[in-house]
Amino acid sequence: MHIEYDRENDTAYVSFVARIADGAAVRQVAVDGVAPEAEVMLDLDAAGRMLGIEVIGARRVLPAELLDGAPSVS
Known part of the structure; x- marks a missing residue:
C-alpha cells in the first residue's frame, strides 16, 4: 500500500x-455516505479488483497523522 498527498489541493491517493x-x-466508483465536504472514488481494473482510492477533501475524512507522514505530490 502506498499513500500520496497533494497538500495544495487536499487530495490523497491510496494505491x-x-x-x-x-x-x-477502467472504472471509478463513487462512495456514498462520506462527509459532505469530501469525495471518495474507488479505481477498479477490468476484473473489478480495487487498485486504489482517491480522496478529495482528505483532511476532512483521513487521520492527520496519516496525511502528515505521506509523501507530497505538490
Missing part, C-alpha cells in the same frame, strides 16, 4: 499496487 499502469483503472 494497493506498486504502480498502476496507464489504462489499468
Whole structure:
C-alpha cells in the first residue's frame, strides 16, 4: 500500500499496487455516505479488483497523522 498527498489541493491517493499502469483503472466508483465536504472514488481494473482510492477533501475524512507522514505530490 502506498499513500500520496497533494497538500495544495487536499487530495490523497491510496494505491494497493506498486504502480498502476496507464489504462489499468477502467472504472471509478463513487462512495456514498462520506462527509459532505469530501469525495471518495474507488479505481477498479477490468476484473473489478480495487487498485486504489482517491480522496478529495482528505483532511476532512483521513487521520492527520496519516496525511502528515505521506509523501507530497505538490
